[in-house]
Amino acid sequence: MHEMSLVEALLDSLLPLCAENGWKKVERIHLKIGSLRQVIPEALVFCFKTASAGTPLAEAEIEIAEIGIRQKCERCGLEWGGEIPLGRCAACGSIEITTTAGFEMEIDSLEVWDNDDETD
Amino acid sequence: MTTKRISLIQSVMAADERFASRIRSMMAERGILLLNLIGSPGAGKTTLLEETLKRCRFRAAVIEGDVATARDAERIASCGVPVIQINTRGGCHLEANLVLRAIENLELEKVDVLFIENVGNLVCPAEFDLGEDLKIAVCSMAEGADKPLKYPHLFHTCGAVVLTKKDLFPYIRFDRDLFWKDVETLNARAEKFEVDNLSGDGIAAWLDRVETWLRQKREQKRA
Numbered sequence: 001m002h003e004m005s006l007v008e009a010l011l012d013s014l015l016p017l018c019a020e021n022g023w024k025k026v027e028r029i030h031l032k033i034g035s036l037r038q039v040i041p042e043a044l045v046f047c048f049k050t051a052s053a054g055t056p057l058a059e060a061e062i063e064i065a066e067i068g069i070r071q072k073c074e075r076c077g078l079e080w081g082g083e084i085p086l087g088r089c090a091a092c093g094s095i096e097i098t099t100t101a102g103f104e105m106e107i108d109s110l111e112v113w114d115n116d117d118e119t120d
Numbered sequence: 121m122t123t124k125r126i127s128l129i130q131s132v133m134a135a136d137e138r139f140a141s142r143i144r145s146m147m148a149e150r151g152i153l154l155l156n157l158i159g160s161p162g163a164g165k166t167t168l169l170e171e172t173l174k175r176c177r178f179r180a181a182v183i184e185g186d187v188a189t190a191r192d193a194e195r196i197a198s199c200g201v202p203v204i205q206i207n208t209r210g211g212c213h214l215e216a217n218l219v220l221r222a223i224e225n226l227e228l229e230k231v232d233v234l235f236i237e238n239v240g241n242l243v244c245p246a247e248f249d250l251g252e253d254l255k256i257a258v259c260s261m262a263e264g265a266d267k268p269l270k271y272p273h274l275f276h277t278c279g280a281v282v283l284t285k286k287d288l289f290p291y292i293r294f295d296r297d298l299f300w301k302d303v304e305t306l307n308a309r310a311e312k313f314e315v316d317n318l319s320g321d322g323i324a325a326w327l328d329r330v331e332t333w334l335r336q337k338r339e340q341k342r343a
Contacts, residue, residue: 087308
């Protein structure tokens with residue numbers, strides 16, 4: 001249960017941005033989370049609702065795009081995806097494997113109320 | 121009124137990653153090997169450390185992470201090694217900012233190998249970079265052979281797997297071949313050790329490897 005730590009980190013990144021840019025209300029936060037990250041989306045959303053109360057992020061919806069595992073053999077170039085990460089290339093047997101996707105834990109983008117519009 | 125979409129593409133844990141890279145460069149400048157021991161409660165992490173510290177020829181220090189109590193730190197201190205206890209008060213893992221504060225209280229010029237014993241848990245500690253050279257997965261035979269596939273993140277990313285309590289083998293149902301086959305499937309690079317912490321059987325091979333890692337770390341510093 002490390003979702004609360006992630007939420008704290010998320011608030012630490014986003015609240016200063018809200019202050020700097022004068023965003024009063026963030027509508028939606030788009031996250032990219034790799035399937036190897038062991039994050040429970042419901043737990044993340046629950047922690048976020050609790051921790052963001054009283055901030056410009058309080059009403060933001062969290063959208064999580066789960067990114068599947070992708071791996072690449074550095075020797076023969078084979079690329080593959082799967083449920084679990086593999087330690088050896090199925091084609092050439094090399095252990096020079098790079099996991100190219102599945103460990104993401106990124107803030108992809110935000111949707112914020114356009115402050116400029118309010119003055120129109 | 122409209123909303124506008126703002127692209128960020130930054131790590132959620134950017135702040136903690138900065139602490140981790142600070143630790144990594146502090147260790148690199150000094151040629152100190154940093155190992156992050158991760159395993160379930162009761163896997164034998166502290167006992168493995170005790171047996172390591174009793175026998176090692178390098179100068180070690182330990183950072184102990186626990187939810188509560190200083191019991192592990194007391195055990196390590198009685199080996200005559202500098203130790204700092206971090207109590208997470210409910211937190212299920214250590215984070216780099218906590219570790220950095222602990223490191224600042226160590227006399228690093230007197231340390232060759234710094235061990236971090238993470239909070240007992242196979243899930244969350246694997247997620248947080250502490251600036252370590254290697255994560256070490258510590259798992260006991262009593263936990264069952266299915267652990268690698270159930271906790272793929274740790275077993276995929278660790279530099280070594282230490283299977284403890286091998287003296288229990290005759291008394292329990294533990295599919296040793298399956299355990300190591302699954303480790304190999306997830307992580308063919310991981311070094312593999314079996315130890316019996318009570319008799320010390322297997323500790324020498326583990327200790328040898330730690331000394332090799334330390335030599336490599338020092339060579340990197342010189343290079």
